[in-house]
Amino acid sequence: MATPTELRDLIDHLIDPAFDTDQTLAEIETRAHADGVLLADLSSLISLVFEPLVSSMVRNRLLSKCLIPRGDYFVPAEIILRVLAAIGAPEVYYSKGKQHKLKRFSLPTQQRILQWTINSLPFFGPDLVKTLQRSLPILFGLLSYEFLRPHISTLIIVATSRHKRTQEKTVSPYKDLGSFQKGPLRTWHVQLVTDLLERFPMDPSLKALMLHISRSSSSRDFYQLFGKHHSFSFTRSSGFIAVPEDTFSAILRLKDGLHNDGLSEEILGLHQDLSQIYKEFERSPKKRRLDLQALLENDPFNSMLSERKVPISSIDSVPSLISNLENISFINPSSVFAQKPSLNHRFRCLYASLILLNSSLSHVFFKKLSSALQHHILLQDTSGAYRDFSVDSFGKYGTVKHFRSELESFLMAPASGLEKRLLFFENQLRFMPYYHLTSGKCIITALNRLLSCVNDLLAQKRTNANTLIPRLFIRLTVLIRKLGQGNEAGEILTSITPLIFHMIDRFWVRLELTSKLSFLAFMNSTIAFATKKLDSWQNAACLIPPPSLVFRLVVSVNPIVVSETLGYIAMIKKLRLSESDALKLSLKNAYVMDSINFVWRDMAFKNEKRTINQGMYLHPQFIQRMSGLDFFSNSELILIKSVGGIVQNPSFAYLCAELVWKLEDMEAEISTRHPGPISEQSVARMNEDADVTWLNMNYQELKVSLLNSLDVMGFHGIAELLFTSLKPLVNQRASESAR
Numbered sequence: 060m061a062t063p064t065e066l067r068d069l070i071d072h073l074i075d076p077a078f079d080t081d082q083t084l085a086e087i088e089t090r091a092h093a094d095g096v097l098l099a100d101l102s103s104l105i106s107l108v109f110e111p112l113v114s115s116m117v118r119n120r121l122l123s124k125c126l127i128p129r130g131d132y133f134v135p136a137e138i139i140l141r142v143l144a145a146i147g148a149p150e151v152y153y154s155k156g157k158q159h160k161l162k163r164f165s166l167p168t169q170q171r172i173l174q175w176t177i178n179s180l181p182f183f184g185p186d187l188v189k190t191l192q193r194s195l196p197i198l199f200g201l202l203s204y205e206f207l208r209p210h211i212s213t214l215i216i217v218a219t220s221r222h223k224r225t226q227e228k229t230v231s232p233y234k235d236l237g238s239f240q241k242g243p244l245r246t247w248h249v250q251l252v253t254d255l256l257e258r259f260p261m262d263p264s265l266k267a268l269m270l271h272i273s274r275s276s277s278s279r280d281f282y283q284l285f286g287k288h289h290s291f292s293f294t295r296s297s298g299f300i301a302v303p304e305d306t307f308s309a310i311l312r313l314k315d316g317l318h319n320d321g322l323s324e325e326i327l328g329l330h331q332d333l334s335q336i337y338k339e340f341e342r343s344p345k346k347r348r349l350d351l352q353a354l355l356e357n358d359p360f361n362s363m364l365s366e367r368k369v370p371i372s373s374i375d376s377v378p379s380l381i382s383n384l385e386n387i388s389f390i391n392p393s394s395v396f397a398q399k400p401s402l403n404h405r406f407r408c409l410y411a412s413l414i415l416l417n418s419s420l421s422h423v424f425f426k427k428l429s430s431a432l433q434h435h436i437l438l439q440d441t442s443g444a445y446r447d448f449s450v451d452s453f454g455k456y457g458t459v460k461h462f463r464s465e466l467e468s469f470l471m472a473p474a475s476g477l478e479k480r481l482l483f484f485e486n487q488l489r490f491m492p493y494y495h496l497t498s499g500k501c502i503i504t505a506l507n508r509l510l511s512c513v514n515d516l517l518a519q520k521r522t523n524a525n526t527l528i529p530r531l532f533i534r535l536t537v538l539i540r541k542l543g544q545g546n547e548a549g550e551i552l553t554s555i556t557p558l559i560f561h562m563i564d565r566f567w568v569r570l571e572l573t574s575k576l577s578f579l580a581f582m583n584s585t586i587a588f589a590t591k592k593l594d595s596w597q598n599a600a601c602l603i604p605p606p607s608l609v610f611r612l613v614v615s616v617n618p619i620v621v622s623e624t625l626g627y628i629a630m631i632k633k634l635r636l637s638e639s640d641a642l643k644l645s646l647k648n649a650y651v652m653d654s655i656n657f658v659w660r661d662m663a664f665k666n667e668k669r670t671i672n673q674g675m676y677l678h679p680q681f682i683q684r685m686s687g688l689d690f691f692s693n694s695e696l697i698l699i700k701s702v703g704g705i706v707q708n709p710s711f712a713y714l715c716a717e718l719v720w721k722l723e724d725m726e727a728e729i730s731t732r733h734p735g736p737i738s739e740q741s742v743a744r745m746n747e748d749a750d751v752t753w754l755n756m757n758y759q760e761l762k763v764s765l766l767n768s769l770d771v772m773g774f775h776g777i778a779e780l781l782f783t784s785l786k787p788l789v790n791q792r793a794s795e796s797a798r
Contacts, residue, residue: 069087087125091125104121104126109141122171126179142176180329191215396431412457460496469486484527528573560608586631602634606650610676625780626775629651631647652672652673661704706738
């Protein structure tokens with residue numbers, strides 16, 4: 060038998076770097092299993108466990124194989140308090156004006172410490188229950204940590220159960236007194252467990268704890284607090300707590316009679332009492348076989364199957380996820396949809412996605428996620444649930460397709476009331492990246508309702524809607540491209556473009572510039588896609604806007620708006636329209652001709668019957684009255700016929716003036732600069748004046764030079780229309796790469 064001095068020496072060797080740690084640990088393990096550990100040595104080993112500088116390997120081996128009480132003494136109950144003080148999450152505190160972080164052991168180490176405590180509970184003797192009851196506030200507080208719940212639940216159950224051998228000294232007998240105040244349990248204890256069970260309805264440790272509480276008292280307090288959970292089935296097989304390990308040799312040694320004295324008998328008696336408590340949560344063999352078979356087929360993540368399970372809360376990196384993939388316990392998958400994501404939210408989503416990629420729709424894991432999705436997302440009226448929604452995390456891994464029916468239910472859900480309509484708009488935008496996963500009919504219905512909602516919001520002058528419109532058009536563009544060449548893209552465009560044109564035309568003045576530009580970007584991207592991918596599309600006419608919208612954009616004072624609109628007009632020339640679309644065909648031709656007359660030919664608003672010169676469909680009398688306005692009739696500097704030309708157009712006039720100045724600066728021989736607005740007559744006068752040396756180019760050449768410069772500056776739309784529509788400009792585009 061090893062003498063105390065020898066074991067004491069081994070403990071000293073353990074902290075001495077001159078000795079081999081593995082060999083020393085092996086010797087301590089051998090001696091501890093053979094003889095147990097004296098109280099003084101046990102205290103020293105426990106102090107090493109809580110020493111921050113000790114390595115995790117040494118700490119875990121001590122906990123697993125070395126801390127074995129002899130059984131001829133009671134372990135001081137203060138060690139329980141020391142254990143509880145060492146577990147939990149890291150905390151930040153302030154001292155003397157500085158921030159400090161209270162570090163904790165790793166999650167597996169904390170679980171190992173608690174497991175040793177549960178293994179050793181009988182050795183704490185008569186002070187066990189009293190100490191645990193005094194620690195109940197701490198224990199209930201620790202229930203918020205998922206990875207600790209099986210062990211903490213066990214300690215709470217032990218503290219609040221009836222014990223034959225400790226009841227007279229430490230615990231008043233439970234009686235049906237109608238109030239928790241007569242026993243160790245308090246109303247707030249039950250309320251806390253109830254609240255946690257609301258958040259984690261599938262957690263087996265919470266179920267076990269609530270089952271224990273329900274057995275502990277029949278008072279009306281309990282039923283008032285927990286009556287709303289009557290729909291949950293709390294059976295003996297539904298709960299799970301941590302129990303002592305069968306391999307813990309300290310109890311085996313006492314059962315073998317190695318220490319036959321009064322203390323040993325009392326320890327064994329307490330062990331029997333605790334064993335009766337643990338049996339309350341054991342399953343019958345038949346029930347275990349049935350549950351095991353169902354879980355193996357449907358839910359490989361249930362932590363009750365194996366002690367090797369690793370809680371999802373301990374996964375904090377990709378390597379830890381990969382190494383523990385087959386042993387991860389994810390009891391509450393609905394946490395990925397929580398409004399306040401957990402610290403390892405990303406890895407929860409990744410793990411859930413990996414499981415879904417290899418699961419069927421009948422899988423228990425999928426059913427849990429589906430139920431949580433419908434509860435937290437589809438039935439919520441608060442934007443917070445959507446703001447933190449994890450669908451984007453699933454989208455990264457291609458698993459949103461599993462929730463097609465849930466998405467379709469959401470898309471078809473009605474929205475009513477102004478406040479809900481704004482929320483409806485926001486939430487639909489979040490799901491638009493996944494519209495393509497649903498049916499074409501569902502997409503059309505959802506988009507029509509969404510555009511109707513936006514129309515109503517703009518009618519009510521809701522400024523928030525204006526900020527969301529750019530996202531709407533960006534996601535519409537992506538959606539059309541995702542649908543590809545199929546008929547669905549054409550059907551969707553046929554359905555939504557009339558609504559979009561009407562909305563933009565009606566509320567153009569109220570839209571912010573970003574909304575206007577996003578609309579034009581969507582239209583240009585869509586028509587470019589349509590002309591390339593939908594050559595045989597029979598409904599191309601839907602992409603031709605109404606005249607009121609087109610010419611509103613052409614006469615805009617913003618050069619980007621004008622250029623993008625003219626670029627769109629250049630693209631609609633390529634559309635193949637059927638004979639039944641005669642009206643749209645005439646509109647297409649009129650848009651091209653009237654736009655060219657306006658910005659290039661100095662023939663703005665030219666209207667000729669039986670031709671495609673329609674004067675922007677303005678009434679002839681209106682054009683005549685407009686020509687009589689003072690700034691057109693009292694000066695020859697600006698004429699109505701040339702007001703839209705690039706050198707006088709309000710959107711391009713200053714840009715062109717700067718470009719002319721640059722041309723003049725490049726000519727060293729010029730004797731004067733061009734004064735005032737540029738026109739064909741002013742350029743002719745400059746060139747005909749013998750006393751003036753100016754640019755060596757006529758009016759048309761000057762305009763071509765300016766047009767090429769605008770093209771280089773990024774105004775490709777106006778350049779595309781003019782260079783591809785006018786024969787005199789063929790081959791005069793300076794750079795094909797500018798397009």
